[in-house]
Amino acid sequence: MTQLACSLNLAQRRITDLAVALVNEGFIERRPNPHDGRSSVISLTAAGRAHLDRTWPEFQNEIAAAFSALPAELQKQLLAITPLLTEILRERTATRMDRVGAGRPND
Numbered sequence: 001m002t003q004l005a006c007s008l009n010l011a012q013r014r015i016t017d018l019a020v021a022l023v024n025e026g027f028i029e030r031r032p033n034p035h036d037g038r039s040s041v042i043s044l045t046a047a048g049r050a051h052l053d054r055t056w057p058e059f060q061n062e063i064a065a066a067f068s069a070l071p072a073e074l075q076k077q078l079l080a081i082t083p084l085l086t087e088i089l090r091e092r093t094a095t096r097m098d099r100v101g102a103g104r105p106n107d
Helices: 001-008 014-025 046-068 071-101
Strands: 028-034 036-045
Touching: 001 014, 001 071, 014 028, 014 036, 036 046, 046 071
Parallel strands: none
Antiparallel strands: 028 036
């Protein structure tokens, strides 16, 4: 849960609460980590996959509608900066993950 909390930049307690809710809904399963007894491994269940398959197109449609509401010039700008922003966010997440691995999550 620590790694997930760090990668999402959320408090670990929020991730734990969310995981409990998702387990209760049957969307994920949580098992002890076979390599580290202090942590858990979570995985998507068949019900969770079915829910994503059903709801993901709705999210995509909402994003497409918002994108299409932008003027063409802004759409071009957004397409141009998205890969750069994605890379910056990946690097920042990796840095946070490195700190967690070193025992310094709040540096």
